[in-house]
Amino acid sequence: MKKISQPLHSLRRRVTATVATALLVGASTAYANNADITSLLQGSQPEQALKLIDQRLTTTPKDPQLRFLQGVAFAMANKNKEAIDTFTQLTKEFPELPEPYNNLAVLYANQNQLDKSRQALEQAIRTNPSYSTAHENLGDIYAKLASQAYSKALQLDGSHAQSVQPKLALIHDLFSTGQAQAQALAKAPSAPAPVTATATQAVSSSTTAPAQATEVAAAATAQPVASAQPATATPVTETASSPATEPKAETKTIAKVEPKAETKAETKAETKAETKAETKAETKAVATADAGQAAKADTPPAANVAEVEAAVRTWAKAWAAKDMANYLAAYSPNFQTPGKQSRKAWEAERRARIVGKRSISVNLADLTITTQNDRATARFRQHYRADTLNVSSRKTLQLELRKGQWLIVSETTGN
Numbered sequence: 001m002k003k004i005s006q007p008l009h010s011l012r013r014r015v016t017a018t019v020a021t022a023l024l025v026g027a028s029t030a031y032a033n034n035a036d037i038t039s040l041l042q043g044s045q046p047e048q049a050l051k052l053i054d055q056r057l058t059t060t061p062k063d064p065q066l067r068f069l070q071g072v073a074f075a076m077a078n079k080n081k082e083a084i085d086t087f088t089q090l091t092k093e094f095p096e097l098p099e100p101y102n103n104l105a106v107l108y109a110n111q112n113q114l115d116k117s118r119q120a121l122e123q124a125i126r127t128n129p130s131y132s133t134a135h136e137n138l139g140d141i142y143a144k145l146a147s148q149a150y151s152k153a154l155q156l157d158g159s160h161a162q163s164v165q166p167k168l169a170l171i172h173d174l175f176s177t178g179q180a181q182a183q184a185l186a187k188a189p190s191a192p193a194p195v196t197a198t199a200t201q202a203v204s205s206s207t208t209a210p211a212q213a214t215e216v217a218a219a220a221t222a223q224p225v226a227s228a229q230p231a232t233a234t235p236v237t238e239t240a241s242s243p244a245t246e247p248k249a250e251t252k253t254i255a256k257v258e259p260k261a262e263t264k265a266e267t268k269a270e271t272k273a274e275t276k277a278e279t280k281a282e283t284k285a286v287a288t289a290d291a292g293q294a295a296k297a298d299t300p301p302a303a304n305v306a307e308v309e310a311a312v313r314t315w316a317k318a319w320a321a322k323d324m325a326n327y328l329a330a331y332s333p334n335f336q337t338p339g340k341q342s343r344k345a346w347e348a349e350r351r352a353r354i355v356g357k358r359s360i361s362v363n364l365a366d367l368t369i370t371t372q373n374d375r376a377t378a379r380f381r382q383h384y385r386a387d388t389l390n391v392s393s394r395k396t397l398q399l400e401l402r403k404g405q406w407l408i409v410s411e412t413t414g415n
Helices: 027-034 035-042 044-057 064-076 080-093 100-109 112-126 132-154 245-257 263-299 300-321 322-331 344-354
Strands: 196-199 207-208 359-372 375-388 389-402 405-413
Touching: 035 044, 035 064, 044 405, 064 080, 080 100, 100 112, 100 132, 112 132, 132 375, 196 300, 263 375, 300 322, 300 375, 300 389, 300 405
Parallel strands: none
Antiparallel strands: 196 359, 207 359, 359 375, 375 389, 389 405
16 A cells, blocks of 8 residues: 655645735835836745845844745745744734734644644634634645545555545735635524624723733634624514404493483494594503613614723733733633633633733724613724834624623624
8 A cells, every 4th residue: 555645736826816916904114115026926036035125124124914924935946844933933923914824823733733733723723713724724734634644544446545535725914904815614594683882982001011922812813703693683672462352342231231212322422432532542551661662773873882892902902001801801700711721721722822911002993882771792992012123903792791790701703
């Protein structure tokens, strides 16, 4: 039996044609300066791109976007060792960016180091659960591993094990906001339309402290949940039952108690008129009550929206202030930690990534809140700045009302 150890498809063939369209969100000037580099990469001229990158790194050696493009150029030039070294260093300095992990996985897979590739992709997903590129690539890696396992178990001919052809995607830029990040994730069950209220105020706060570690906000590569937007529902409008049958019974009784034949017809007509008037009045009252209930249902409770907004902004301020007690307290005990981490491990990771920053600024814009009973959804654009990093991304928070407080149960980045 032939040994199944052939490398995956050539990296050069997997390079997409969208390099020039990717951009560093929140740093348009920097991207404009790198447009010629991305153009060279798109034109399959990595050597020329490397020359420009080397020149610019002499003045801005810590620029994460330039260094990321350098890793891409190395990969396209088949300088895999240099590319792996570059992306590995980026994962150490910017552990919350999923893109370097993804590209490391592609490089490892190209060398048939599938376990390393899988680990890198799993780390990318832990960093950003809404990162659909990593989900898709991980599926390809699992398919390749399964193919090899079947080949060994069933002693198949080596050619059969190559029937699964992975199509790993090497992404070409950091912070690729809004590029279908939720496609690979399961969609939540559909539900009626939500109640919506919008808050336009943005909040900004920043602090300064000694540097200890490195952190970035979740990059704007989601495209989020997906990767899976949680379903919302319209509050149910209650409708009072109509008492239409009661007047009928009353009419019958009144007609029977009249003993005189000469007044029976008169009494019957009079009773019928009274019943009709009463029924009409009662129906009108019910309709008015129903209209009031419907109008009330169409408008989210102002107190709830205000309370949710206050909770979200308090969370952002605590993050910017590196106030870990209040930051972590903003998350519910039911919070869905990324990558199925334990709550303790997740808190330790967040603490390490936040406290070491010299300064952090978190601005919220386009805040939109939907509420239903004890559940709420907050969607907004998050402008995050930490030391030299500047990232803008869409974010969605799911909250629950717990003991009088609105607490976060889910946090996703992306659409």
